[in-house]
Amino acid sequence: MNNAVVVFLLIVATASFASLPVDLTAVDTPNDGGKAITLSWKSIDSIQMGDSLIGLSLMRTTANADTLREITTFTLLDSMYVDETDLENEIEYAYILRAQFPSVVEESNEATAISRIQWFNKERSAVLGAVIIFTTLLISFTYHASKGREMFIRRIAGLEAVEEAVGRATEMGKPIMYVPGISTMSDVATIASIQILAQVAKKAGKYATRLTVPNRDPIVMTVCQEVVRESYNQIGRPDLFNEDDIHYVTYSQFGFAAAVSGIMMREKPATNFLLGMFYAESLILAETGNATGAIQIAGTDSDAQLPFFITACDYTLIGEELYAASVYLSREPKLLGSLKGQDYAKAVALVLIIIGTILSIAGFPQFASVFK
């Protein structure tokens, strides 16, 4: 018999006569990518043996390993640990806690566990449910809309102003400035803004009013160029397109703000559209625009910037109104359908909030905890 086996048997032997009553348990750490085992026990403090504790260490071994290994040490208050030290999946590990007291060393019961890879994170079940319900709603409404079913969208205040604002620029013979926010193309606000830009470009194109679009994000710039070019093509004025009017300024937030304010002061556009995702520069742009006497139509889903647009602009699209506006103006059936889907998802959320609140009041908070 070699030493390793002796040691292993020794552990098993001591474990069966556990003198450290901490109820050590070991389980595979749930919802993870494997290579982790979660251990828990009653803290030494809680079993009132803490006064004389000198050291507490976690020991680990496997059936075919040749050593007993110290993994880490604890204080008397600890009661939980996740072991990730050189663990392999699908191997059984045995653990004991070893406590050093002035005259004796005592050991806990032995706990074993096998670490495995999980294929599904159960903590995210509610989110999965939400994704499924939401996807179904959205696809079915989009499908019905594309089949030509009539869908009602309420009027959105401020949208009539778009036409008026473009007309005003034409009368004054001054350009229109359109700022599609300063965020990236994966931001919904940016996408909504670009859909509105397509409509604004068509209206401006009809009167041959110059439209300038300064950009902070280079990807957004390329998309804006395409969209404006296409709008001009659709109304038969491809000659109006000037790539230079839709240009990249700088990626620096305040560099962008400085440049756009400068352009506003110099060119004095008759109308400013500030639609999309904005950050702190929102008020710099809106106040400068206000000082130049421009009509300003703003919209963002950034709750932090909405107050500034509300105070400094003539019309403001609040949050989701920005998304709805893009659909309202384009009237594209598929987009209309998805707005409907979103609306009904919101209704579902609303109903669930009300039900959840009533159940919580009635003493069933379990319902709410499903949404964790």
Add this chain to the structure above:
Amino acid sequence: MKLSKILLGIDRRYIFIGVALSIALPLLMPIGFGTSVTRQVQDVYDFVENLEDGSTVIMSFDYEPSTMAELDPMARSMLKHLFRKNARILGMALLAGAPGIAENVLREETELAGREYGEDWVFLGYVPAPTAAMLRIGEDISMVYPTDQYGTPLTEFPVMKGVKNYRNIDLVISYSSTAMPQFWAQYAHDRYGAPVAVGATAVEAIRMYPYHDSGQIVGFLGGLKGAAEYESLMGEPGEGIKGMDAQTIAHLFMVLMIIIGNIGHFAERRGS
């Protein structure tokens, strides 16, 4: 009516001059207003106060120079507090413009507290792709930072001994002018269970309320006032408390302008 015209039509330039003076004068001639403490700041303070001696804290500097005025004083005050608790500090930065600031704050404060680089603190530097970094620290911090800012492998620092991922971290603090703290809450706390405290600019702070209510963050310091509150809890006045005079006068000036505007508004309505 003439009065209403004057009250309603004050040129913005006069307002600008008023703002400048209401800040410059108190800076040159301090007054000394006090401050009281909000629940959110108290929670952060208590959490730090209850940390065990020698805890390990990640301090992430997620702000750029434009918001230094608000966030530096918080970081300084909290560092002082953490060093009283002998905490080990792992400094990092998730915005490209942040490392310079982080270095300045950490160097100055550690020198004041007499802490050794590598023994008591370390500066890991900047990495791009913030959310990826937050997630990977959950696996293994050395995946994100094989070395510190200056190229020394982390394994060579005593301060990193036994620190692998969030499970060995007692507190994550993010100082930020962006939405970064929300991601810290979602990743470091929700996914990996690390306590997260936040130092936010006053603007971003308003978004932190829901996260604080839902327990996703320990608490937060909002703006210069948050720093001043923390300084007063610590009993060590710093830049936060000094700036509060100017802050107060400027707020009062703004309220005065609003009142003038409204008097004008009502005078006009009466007149018409």
Add this chain to the structure above:
Amino acid sequence: MTETLGIWVAAILTLAIFSFLWKDNPLFRLAEHLLVGISAGYYLVQYAYSAIYKKLYVPLIDQGNLLFIGCAILGLLVFTRLIPKRSWLSRYPIAFYVAAGAGYSIPSGLQARVVKQMQISMINIFGQDTLWANISALVLFIGVVSVLIYFFFSAEHKGVLGFFSRIGIIFLMVGFGASFGYTVMSRITLLIGRLQFILGNWLGFL
């Protein structure tokens, strides 16, 4: 020496920016264009180093990871934007960039912004510690419900819906006012920072 020069440059640029408050002027335009140029260069260099060099060059050339050839191709396809006839090729990298972000934001957006917010809204309104806390919780509940109704686009806002949507607007306005007031603090602090620099670091009055 370089630091003193730096402080002077910084102070003059600060005043140049402030001069915009009076009116647009050549000094501001100079600072503005300088900022545009310098910052564009700054970000270009930062990303060239931290993205293209560290995330592409190092794994592909230094570590010989051939998978990154795909990444290099996607990256280089971006340059087809400069050739009008071939610019459609740039749709591949853009599709990758946008779709990856979009894909991740579906579950994470629903989790953080919808499911989580729903959960924390479902509380026992009448089970709070004090009467005042009960009232506050009720206000919060009515607020959330009515703001959600305000954002309901599928029906005309009349009758009960109209009533709640008007309450929704009230909550929105109070919220915006509060946010504005709260933000003022931050903005004033920024100016305190700048004036501390001008009065202290530059002029030495503080």
Add this chain to the structure above:
Amino acid sequence: MFRRTIPLIFAFTVGTFMVVQFFIPHPTFLAIYNGVLDWQQVIFGFVLIVGTLSMVRHHIMRLKFRKEGYQYSMVALGGLVCMIAAGIYGGIRGGPYKWLFDYVQMPTQASMFSLLAFFVASASYRAFRARNVTATLLLLAGVIVMLGRVPAGEYIRIGDFSMREVAIWILDYPNTAAKRGILIGVGLGMSATALKIILGIETSYLGKGD
């Protein structure tokens, strides 16, 4: 086909993977996920180069046609060239690159940002007027919070409460309600748009035409 259909299939594949991986903790998925994030960074790096070229073009055009203020375009181009040269020759950790950042870019940006202190004053003077019910609420909430956030707010009392307490209550309750309502709607809108992108319903990011 290669111009529109395949890019959309490509987007569908990448997007679907990103949705699915959210629910799967398997290490292989995590590794691919991290790879995707890195590739996104690289693509952005290249796009930034193209963007910068657009900016250069814009200013060269101004110079070429001697547009009003074309001299300033030289400043912008000069700044760009200096910064790139400083980055290439002096490295990005110190030297002229850091100097330009510390003493030119940083103070200019911070000053630009601090203009907001002036603008909040002028905007609130103009907009915070009790014109109607909603404007009055905006005004009241704004002023209460503005005062409640500074130490002086502790000495002003409304009934039994100090201005600070009222401000905190407004922030904690009505304000949180408004935020939460917006957040839920925006979250749904965000996910809807993302879903449309993956399913190829929303294609404006590719540009119109074929």
